[in-house]
Amino acid sequence: MTTAIVLVVLSAIVLILLIRVAADQYLSKASDDPAEKIRFVDIEAFRNLIDPAEADYLRNQLPAHEFRKIQRERLRAAVEYVRYAAQNAALLLKIAETARYSSEPATAQAAEKLLDNAIRLRLYAFEMIPRLYVAMLVPRHGLPTMRVADRYEQMTRQIILLGVKFPVSGNL
Amino acid sequence: MPFLELLWRTLWFLGVGLHGLLTLVAIKRGFQRVYPVFACYISWVTIVGVALLYMDYAPSVKGNEYFVAYIVALVTGSAARFAIVYEIFKHILNRYPALSRSGTLLFRLVTVALLGLVIVLAKLSPPAGSDPLMSTVSLLETTVDIVLVGLLLFLFAFSGLFSLSWRSHAFGIALGLGIFGTVSLSTSAIRAQLQPTAPNQMTNITNVINEGAYVICALIWLGYLLATERPRQTPTPPKHDLGTWNQELQRFLHR
Numbered sequence: 225m226t227t228a229i230v231l232v233v234l235s236a237i238v239l240i241l242l243i244r245v246a247a248d249q250y251l252s253k254a255s256d257d258p259a260e261k262i263r264f265v266d267i268e269a270f271r272n273l274i275d276p277a278e279a280d281y282l283r284n285q286l287p288a289h290e291f292r293k294i295q296r297e298r299l300r301a302a303v304e305y306v307r308y309a310a311q312n313a314a315l316l317l318k319i320a321e322t323a324r325y326s327s328e329p330a331t332a333q334a335a336e337k338l339l340d341n342a343i344r345l346r347l348y349a350f351e352m353i354p355r356l357y358v359a360m361l362v363p364r365h366g367l368p369t370m371r372v373a374d375r376y377e378q379m380t381r382q383i384i385l386l387g388v389k390f391p392v393s394g395n396l
Numbered sequence: 397m398p399f400l401e402l403l404w405r406t407l408w409f410l411g412v413g414l415h416g417l418l419t420l421v422a423i424k425r426g427f428q429r430v431y432p433v434f435a436c437y438i439s440w441v442t443i444v445g446v447a448l449l450y451m452d453y454a455p456s457v458k459g460n461e462y463f464v465a466y467i468v469a470l471v472t473g474s475a476a477r478f479a480i481v482y483e484i485f486k487h488i489l490n491r492y493p494a495l496s497r498s499g500t501l502l503f504r505l506v507t508v509a510l511l512g513l514v515i516v517l518a519k520l521s522p523p524a525g526s527d528p529l530m531s532t533v534s535l536l537e538t539t540v541d542i543v544l545v546g547l548l549l550f551l552f553a554f555s556g557l558f559s560l561s562w563r564s565h566a567f568g569i570a571l572g573l574g575i576f577g578t579v580s581l582s583t584s585a586i587r588a589q590l591q592p593t594a595p596n597q598m599t600n601i602t603n604v605i606n607e608g609a610y611v612i613c614a615l616i617w618l619g620y621l622l623a624t625e626r627p628r629q630t631p632t633p634p635k636h637d638l639g640t641w642n643q644e645l646q647r648f649l650h651r
Binding site: 227228231232234235236238239241242245246249313314315317318321339340343344346347350 | 495560585589
């Protein structure tokens with residue numbers, strides 16, 4: 225009987241979730257502009273936080289316990305940066321998604337590239353966040369690569385290209 | 397005839413009629429070119445629905461003949477529902493080539509994990525009821541529903557995680573299938589546990605719920621099918637945001 229009860233409860237939860245998703249989908253048609261929610265991400269600061277050379281320098285300069293404490297703080301900040309970058313990528317995906325159907329081929333092409341990069345950035349971010357947490361627990365563990373930062377830079381350039389092509393009067 | 401039996405029989409007729417209407421609308425709108433598996437499924441469900449209705453009322457049809465037809469409908473319908481989920485997933489991935497490889501791999505992994513889960517659940521579930529054939533059918537229905545609901549959940553979670561947009565038709569199909577799957581999972585789990593040997597109040601209640609879900613599912617699909625997919629509008633990012641992005645560009649260019 226327990227299995228049946230568990231399955232009934234689980235399916236009721238899934239049903240509620242589905243109804244919520246459907247409601248969100250319906251309401252999102254009239255939602256506000258995603259571009260307004262984009263947060264600023266300082267790529268230079270982020271690169272510095274996950275730079276192995278910077279970590280080595282700190283390791284040599286600071287006592288071990290002090291280094292571990294500071295490195296944890298730095299990596300925690302890096303996680304926040306990655307989260308913001310991933311959130312921005314999600315918002316840019318929405319912009320690119322609508323722009324890809326533009327009648328202007330150049331805009332549509334720029335949107336396709338942006339879409340591709342935004343998805344890749346989110347993939348890297350999902351891969352990078354757990355690695356940053358591992359690096360927080362084991363400070364000697366190798367730091368994740370710069371792929372998120374690189375992809376974010378590419379994405380930034382593409383959104384500008386896309387923005388320039390938008391018919392906004394007096395932009396840029 | 398008790399009220400509940402009358403109700404589920406009415407809903408059964410209504411569901412078959414709605415699926416017939418759905419098939420006509422889908423064919424008229426050329427839906428079979430975009431979603432061929434879904435179009436085949438609704439056509440098949442209509443044909444099978446009419447056949448089962450006839451067999452249920454025809455005095456010449458024996459109980460075991462109806463049972464065979466029911467099993468054929470169950471197996472083919474379940475296989476088609478899985479194929480529809482895959483069809484929707486492929487539609488989403490086709491629009492996002494960057495996710496094609498990882499998405500397909502994840503889909504396969506989730507399918508294997510769900511199959512593993514249902515095998516374990518089937519092993520752990522104590523045998524209920526006196527009829528081994530009915531026990532097997534109930535177990536089959538439950539396991540199929542678990543995998544189907546699991547895959548649909550994965551589909552929604554995956555697209556939510558990557559903020560992928562759905563074409564409204566694909567969303568409608570998945571939503572209808574999800575609602576039908578969750579309701580069917582509940583009722584099949586109850587039936588698998590209680591194993592009634594003859595129709596009673598409980599079987600009538602589960603039949604009403606099941607047929608009700610069948611009708612709701614058809615109405616959702618009909619609604620999404622009749623709604624035209626609206627052309628997307630080109631957004632106009634606010635001026636100040638473009639300025640910020642431009643500053644970033646200049647910073648990169650002069651580095």
